[in-house]
Amino acid sequence: MTTNQTGDERPRMLAIRQERFGGPEVLQPIEVPRPEPGLGEILVRVHAAGVNPTDWKHRASRLFLGEPPYVLGWDVSGVVERVGLGVTIWKPGDEVFGMLPYPHGAGSHAEYVVGPARAFASKPLGIDHVQAGALPLAALTAWQALVDTAGLEAGQRVLVHAAAGGVGHLAVQIAKARGAHVIGTASAPKHEFVRGLGADEMIDYRSTDFAEAVRDADVVFDTIGGDYQLRSLRALRPGGVLVSTLPVPAEGLHEEAERAGVRAELILVEADHAGMRSIAGLVEAGRLRATIADTYPLAEAAHAHEAGETGRTTGKLVLVVRD
Numbered sequence: 001m002t003t004n005q006t007g008d009e010r011p012r013m014l015a016i017r018q019e020r021f022g023g024p025e026v027l028q029p030i031e032v033p034r035p036e037p038g039l040g041e042i043l044v045r046v047h048a049a050g051v052n053p054t055d056w057k058h059r060a061s062r063l064f065l066g067e068p069p070y071v072l073g074w075d076v077s078g079v080v081e082r083v084g085l086g087v088t089i090w091k092p093g094d095e096v097f098g099m100l101p102y103p104h105g106a107g108s109h110a111e112y113v114v115g116p117a118r119a120f121a122s123k124p125l126g127i128d129h130v131q132a133g134a135l136p137l138a139a140l141t142a143w144q145a146l147v148d149t150a151g152l153e154a155g156q157r158v159l160v161h162a163a164a165g166g167v168g169h170l171a172v173q174i175a176k177a178r179g180a181h182v183i184g185t186a187s188a189p190k191h192e193f194v195r196g197l198g199a200d201e202m203i204d205y206r207s208t209d210f211a212e213a214v215r216d217a218d219v220v221f222d223t224i225g226g227d228y229q230l231r232s233l234r235a236l237r238p239g240g241v242l243v244s245t246l247p248v249p250a251e252g253l254h255e256e257a258e259r260a261g262v263r264a265e266l267i268l269v270e271a272d273h274a275g276m277r278s279i280a281g282l283v284e285a286g287r288l289r290a291t292i293a294d295t296y297p298l299a300e301a302a303h304a305h306e307a308g309e310t311g312r313t314t315g316k317l318v319l320v321v322r323d
């Protein structure tokens with residue numbers, strides 16, 4: 001334990017902090033006091049943490065977190081270091097993975113993080129921390145969209161946009177595990193990859209208009225937004241459901257959905273103990289696995305942001321915090 005200039009005697013840890021909005025260069029590896037678990041919280045020693053588009057969006061401009069300084073990161077896979085008062089479901093040494101409450105619970109791009117005990121589930125058996133750290137935010141988004149919001153059932157037809165992306169490639173697997181018929185969109189070189197995840201049909205969005213090619217889908221899962229929301233309505237059967245992860249509705253979306261007799265839902269992912277347990281169950285059943293696009297040491301988080309911001313990655317980017 002060291003005492004810093006302010007007399008704070010808490011142990012120190014490395015964290016990726018930003019003092020201002022900007023490009024990847026604003027992400028600075030610095031030493032900060034290690035957080036303490038409060039009531040109902042656990043302190044987790046982070047081993048790996050996924051990087052998501054919301055990380056680079058929050059890095060670049062004001063979104064949901066107000067003004068920096070702050071430490072980003074919602075995905076966690078690691079080991080429980082300490083538990084706060086009232087926590088009964090975890091003890092030090094347990095291996096856990098989870099998503100910190102979105103948006104205000106961010107802070108996993110660091111050596112330690114605290115979060116509510118029930119934001120976590122046991123790390124699935126048979127996968128390492130990099131695999132587990134890639135899953136929480138992206139898999140929960142897909143789960144909450146397809147299962148909780150759309151109520152996807154066996155035999156239904158679902159169109160998954162950006163099916164090679166971080167969320168999309170997990171959505172394809174979750175939809176298949178539910179027994180759905182999956183149509184994916186991706187550029188042609190990625191079709192084999194997505195078919196390998198179980199997709200039944202693929203559309204090259206660069207050469208084919210999905211809104212013409214797909215009819216009578218029960219569910220469309222959109223991770224692109226903008227005019228994709230409106231155009232996706234045309235692919236739905238009456239009574240079908242569009243779920244979009246871009247929370248700003250295209251102009252006229254809800255009016256157009258009503259006219260077409262379909263539902264249009266805009267989702268923001270939520271921390272979710274039950275959802276994490278369902279995801280762990282799918283992993284342990286061999287139905288769900290994250291594809292790792294690349295890994296970076298914690299101190300090189302800026303490079304992970306640069307790679308992600310190309311918008312072309314296949315699967316997930318992950319920060320390795322501890323081997």
Ligand SMILES: NC(=O)c1ccc[n+]([C@@H]2O[C@H](COP(=O)([O-])OP(=O)(O)OC[C@H]3O[C@@H](n4cnc5c(N)ncnc54)[C@H](OP(=O)(O)O)[C@@H]3O)[C@@H](O)[C@H]2O)c1
Nearest residue numbers: 053141162164165166167187205223245267268269312313
């Ligand atoms: N609301 C929420 O709670 C929530 C949660 C998670 C994610 N999101 C949002 O959802 C979006 C996707 O997240 P992500 O993690 O999946 O992103 P990502 O991993 O960065 O997505 C990259 C993928 O998108 C594909 N792509 C890009 N444009 C496409 C298009 N027009 N049609 C089909 N595929 C296209 C790319 O494939 P090609 O190289 O083939 O183009 C690439 O594989 C982001 O905007 C993110 O912020 C929101």
